[in-house]
Amino acid sequence: MGNDIENIITIKDLRMDYGEKDILRGINLNIGKGQIIGYIGPNGAGKSTTVKIMLGLVEGFTGEVKILGQDINGQAEYKRKIGYVPEVADIYESLTAEEYLTFVAELYGVDSKAADKKARKLMSMFGIENVYNSRMTSYSKGMKQKVLIISSLLHNPDILFWDEPLSGLDANSVMIVKEILSELASQGKTIFYSSHIMDVVEKISNRIILIKDGQIIADGSFEKLKENSKEGSLEGVFNDLTGFNGQKDIAKDFVSTIEEV
């Protein structure tokens, strides 16, 4: 394959286990420049683990992970090109957004004054400029999520790893983020994100990867995925491919259990 330069991310036979439990069982992926990749799968399928491995947060995997053509093992410098929104909103809450954002930007090597200006601007576009100097303990879940999104963009990265970027956001903000994603992709940035909101994934991804039990079980555009399934929506495809169709029965049992008391 002569397209190593075009491939921003290459993963070969990635395996990972926590003790006796296998998390990833052979992931193979090539991701090109400018793609928006929706990474979906049931809880515990290994989505976050994949992302964390690519960021060097989890070690002890086998297989090969290359980002921008470089093997990531033991490296730190490649992270300068990556923006990361973690799945759990891990954040130093006792800091103000100003302190946190300039801190993170400085870790990426961005000048603190420039970062401050940029961060304030981005906060105001998200409509939360008024709390820029308040501690994040008082923030709502959505506000924290916005701060995390901003913190992943201040250094103008080439690749974005967004793990559940939409969690806690209201409908309007989801729309803004969706637009931002397509805009960033059109600027040539590669976006790798995971989400449980299927209709969003359906609309904005130009490639969808479905993972289950640590293996990729579907990979392609939404149109391609639809061909292999008789369902019309990504939600349907998702249920179809993950072999889940008992929702009606479970719901019935659930409600009847509530009414027992």
Added chain:
Amino acid sequence: MKDFRVLKFLDKFSSIFEKFGIDYKVMRKIVQIKLIMDSRRVPTVFNNRSRRKENTEGEGSVFSKPSLVYVFISLIMLPFLFIKANYDFCMSFVFGIAMFMIMTTLIADFSSVLLDLRDRNIISSKPIESKILSMAKIIHICIYIFSITMSLTGIPLVVSLFRHGVIFFIIFLLEIILMDLLVIMMTALLYLVILKFFDGEKLKDIINYVQIILTITLTIGYQLIGRMFDFTSLSAVFVPKWWEYFIIPVWFGAPFELILNGNHNIYNIVFSILAVIIPIISIILYLKLMPTFERSLQKLDNNGEDKKSKSKFTDKLANVVCFTKTEKIFFKFTSDMIKNERDFKLKVYPSLGMSIIFPFIFMMNGNRNFSNIGSGKSYINLYFCALMLPMVIMMVKYSKNYKGAWIYKVSPLKNTSDIYKGTFKSVILNLIVPIFILECIIFLFIFGIRIFPDLILIFLNMMLYTVICFKAFKRALPFSVPYATGKQSEGLVIIPIMMLLGVLALIHFLATFVTFGVYIYILVVFIIDVIAWKFAFSVKI
């Protein structure tokens, strides 16, 4: 952003860090952020509705005011500076006390710093080499430890300058720094070894147990220092034995003897070398191993399989000791929380360990003659078992997941009294009664069945003491206040409260001289207990 004097001081050594290949600017930034966070108390869930005023705090109280508790404890060291004895005798004692205090503080308060997992997601995902993060962590801890050490050894240092002169002072100061480093590294290396071999939930439990064992070991070791010198003659003579190589404070006593008294025997030389070399080796070892440490930390995130569902024993116990439904609910809730909250265990269990051994230590110190101990009144020492009560009562209101306390507000609970009763009954039965029964059995063997009424009296007094502690501390609903690293604002209250326990014990002791005195005391305390438990817990939050 706020700058810290400590960091400005640190700036002077920036070139040393650069030499080790550490990006000083980035490291400084991380430490600064950590210090800012520490200087802010997170508001509790119930009073954060009013917007907090920003930037009102000074430089975290740990730096500005020396912690009074430590200053108080440091006074204990002073007599050893005036004793007419070998330097290695008194200085071993001084370092024994200091090491004990620092190590227990480090374990109780800074394990959470060493084992912080947020750093992984927030900092490790950025282009930061892991050794910079490790170094930042260690500097962060050092800053605290040195500030505690300053409160702890400040007065003894000044006194030593006037009493023993400049050279003594310099040796003392240098050794304190070496000791601090050694203590920090020992703790970190210990964790590293544990992290290497275990993972997940089990690991956290093991850390807990190691902490408890360590605390007990330190306490016993502290006793050993006292015993290795021959007290029979006034000028305590140092009689070295092979196992003393392992008692670290003795190392630090030796250089004084070697340099100031010119006592060149082999023990002094070996100990002095150990005192200097071992801290340095441990630092190098630590720097080498820290990346492994960080890597192993990911195991902490990995939760193991479901535990088997809990026994029905707690439920049965709740039915026996609780009288209302609310009490029962909180009895079970507290039992579950203290079994699962690691931070709670971390802070409380070491003091439980102490309360197991304290009665024996004080009993032995009081009685040099073991043959007639059984007929004496040293069983009063069992009151030392209750020394952990204030700590436990104080800690039960803290939780890492303090935000979960919204549940109190939304649930239809009317009476705080039952909440507290259930909580304290659970704490007493789960933590204190097992220890107390164990001690009682041992004491019954030593003193015979005649002390049985006294044991009942001690237990009743502990119940009364629970209420006193509750009244003395700031009140909050159980598990509703966040922990604050490095600050124990209530620590000072503990000392007068401990003295109150002494008063209860003294009355008991005096009552033993009166015929039926103990029985009358039992009756009186029992009535007070009933009344106190009925009314004391009805408070407004």
